[in-house]
Amino acid sequence: MPTLYSNEASGNSYKARLLASFLNIPLDIIQLDLQNGEQRGDKFLAINPQSEVPTLVDGDLILGLRRNPADITEEALITNWLAFAASWVQYGVFTARAIVSLGETFNGLGTTSTEQTLREAKIRGEKSLQILDQHLGSVEWLVLGRPTIAYIAVFPYVALAPMGDISLEPFGNVTRWIGRIRELPRFIPIDGLDDPLYLRTDRIT
Amino acid sequence: MPTLYSNEASGNSYKARLLASFLNIPLDIIQLDLQNGEQRGDKFLAINPQSEVPTLVDGDLILGLRRNPADITEEALITNWLAFAASWVQYGVFTARAIVSLGETFNGLGTTSTEQTLREAKIRGEKSLQILDQHLGSVEWLVLGRPTIAYIAVFPYVALAPMGDISLEPFGNVTRWIGRIRELPRFIPIDGLDDPLYLRTDRIT
Incomplete structure (x- = not known):
């Protein structure tokens, strides 16, 4: 069964729980105490260095918000x-x-x-x-x-x-x-790439 | 040739122009004067009611930032x-x-x-x-x-x-x-859906 590191008040965790429920995928849910920084503890950092929930672990697959595992589309x-x-x-x-x-x-x-x-x-x-x-x-x-x-x-x-x-x-x-x-072939620039001041008229000084 | 409604200083317009250039797709580019509200004028509103650039028009296909045309993936x-x-x-x-x-x-x-x-x-x-x-x-x-x-x-x-x-x-x-x-089958709720005050401890009064 996949493990979901989650938090009850986290709406983003809820999205994962909700989708799993709709798809009828059972999850082993582990609650992290975000208010007390459990997501930044060594134990969870070893799983997801970005210390974010939800994080789904299913065998070798680890899916976090910005993880880029090899076997994803x-x-x-x-x-x-x-x-x-x-x-x-x-x-x-x-x-x-x-x-x-x-x-x-x-x-x-x-x-x-x-x-x-x-x-x-x-x-x-x-x-x-x-x-x-x-x-x-x-x-x-x-x-x-x-x-x-x-x-x-x-x-x-x-x-x-x-x-x-x-x-x-x-x-x-x-x-x-x-x-x-x-340096890519057919690259085209936009004004401001080489002159960041080109539009400035002292809007912020 | 597709028409791109664009603006020189708009980075989002630039994304469309840049991609077209890399893909070697010629575009007929029409500049809109955003500072003077040309994007909110009747002429452009008839094309894209959300009055945003970039907007790509190619025959019957109109692609804007939040348009949902029928023939898109x-x-x-x-x-x-x-x-x-x-x-x-x-x-x-x-x-x-x-x-x-x-x-x-x-x-x-x-x-x-x-x-x-x-x-x-x-x-x-x-x-x-x-x-x-x-x-x-x-x-x-x-x-x-x-x-x-x-x-x-x-x-x-x-x-x-x-x-x-x-x-x-x-x-x-x-x-x-x-x-x-x-009301969907297998819907699960999250705390706060029915009691928006459940976490409140006078953080904002």
Whole structure:
């Protein structure tokens, strides 16, 4: 029986439990005490270094939110990165660029954004660059060992992060990945890749 | 030749242009002046009522960010809603619930969230419920006319929105959709569905 590391109050864990129930797949559910940091303890970290629930363990297969096991479909592996683009990238480097260079978030908030919105976008932006940089330390193309739509989804706003006053310099693996993309046949650039200040009119000083 | 409604500074438009270039697909590119609201003008609204770029038009096929044309793959249709869950739902109702009922955002910000973070989560939450409610006015199961993982991804945090002080009452289509899901065979609930206050210890008063 597959084991699901879960938490009662976690809606994401609930999604896994709910789907298993609908599909009539019995699960051995192990509750993690997230409030007391059990997900960051050595025992669980050995199972999922990203210390996130839900995590499904079925024999050799370990499925976590951002795990990339070998025996999962190509679509699912790519979808992982599309989700990363739609969440971390969108509410991080995308939002910072929009506020700093375009003057609003373009992110569902209309004109209600504040300095705090920008601070939070930068926090998420830096963290997503760390996640990406760590990942790109061992792979060349994000996923599947070759160019896919995953890098098309992730690359543009990551590469434009300096337009949001987020430096790419600390992230050597990301920078080299951007370089590899730019050298692909038929690559086309976007304004701002080489001049992060091109739209700036002192929107943020 | 397919027509792409695009904007030079839009990174999302750039993704479409970049992919077309890599795949060697020629495009007839029409620039929209987003700063002056051309995307909200009658001419473009007739093409894409969601007034978003990029929008690809190829004969009868119109592909926009959240369009659901008939002749697109099932995976792509489902992925649209997984992206909605990872973006609008995650940074809206999810975040509001986390702050109000769990005391932090659980959303990449650590403990730096403020009242402003909650305000913005509520704005996105309300808007995403509007988007969903409008969509569910004409369909029963989000996509493909049957239950898919799309509703598993979207349903939990939407249904738990009241835990983040976001009422579902104005959204009758969403409420009825939640009801349909709850009546499915082998449905299992999560704490908070019927008692939004169950975790509250005056974290936000």
